[in-house]
Amino acid sequence: MMNLRGLLARRLVLLMAGMVAIGIAVTILFAPDGFYAAYGIELAGNTNLTNELKAPAGVLFVAGLLMLAGVFRAQLTTVSLTAAAAIYLPYGLSRLLSFAVDGMPNSALVGAAIFEIAVGAVCLLTLIPGRDGRIAHTTN
Numbered sequence: 001m002m003n004l005r006g007l008l009a010r011r012l013v014l015l016m017a018g019m020v021a022i023g024i025a026v027t028i029l030f031a032p033d034g035f036y037a038a039y040g041i042e043l044a045g046n047t048n049l050t051n052e053l054k055a056p057a058g059v060l061f062v063a064g065l066l067m068l069a070g071v072f073r074a075q076l077t078t079v080s081l082t083a084a085a086a087i088y089l090p091y092g093l094s095r096l097l098s099f100a101v102d103g104m105p106n107s108a109l110v111g112a113a114i115f116e117i118a119v120g121a122v123c124l125l126t127l128i129p130g131r132d133g134r135i136a137h138t139t140n
Contacts, residue, residue: 010077010126014070017084017119021064028057040106063087078127085123092116 027035032050033043043050063083070080095105095113104110 007074007077010081011071013119013122013126014067014077014080014084017088017123018064018067018071018080020119021060021067021084021087025057025061025064029054029061039108039112060087081123081127085120085127087120088116088123089120092118092120 024035032053036043036053043053066076066083067080070077092113092115095109095116099105099110099113
């Protein structure tokens with residue numbers, strides 16, 4: 001059985017990951033011009049680009065809800081951490097690939113990559129089996 005400290009740490013990680021994912025998703029869905037302007041990206045009324053950017057925001061919103069579900073339902077902790085790692089790590093690693101292929105973007109996007117990789121890594125590390133060999137999940 002997981003100790004209370006470990007459970008609290010996992011819930012805090014999921015709370016932060018879920019709230020960030022939902023916050024980003026809602027901002028992209030309802031205020032994309034301002035969100036992307038902060039990264040030096042001008043949408044300039046490009047309906048096709050705005051539509052293309054909003055589609056993954058819906059996925060990010062649902063993933064954020066799944067992350068938050070693990071905060072409130074211990075039975076969902078493992079699936080929530082897995083979802084968080086599966087969302088954050090590919091976002092950050094894809095940005096690194098873009099840096100290598102396309103060049104360095106705005107410093108805010110570099111910061112986003114660092115944040116995404118860090119959050120994804122923390123979520124992934126909490127899934128590594130403990131000393132007893134069991135995956136980090138709870139049943140209470």
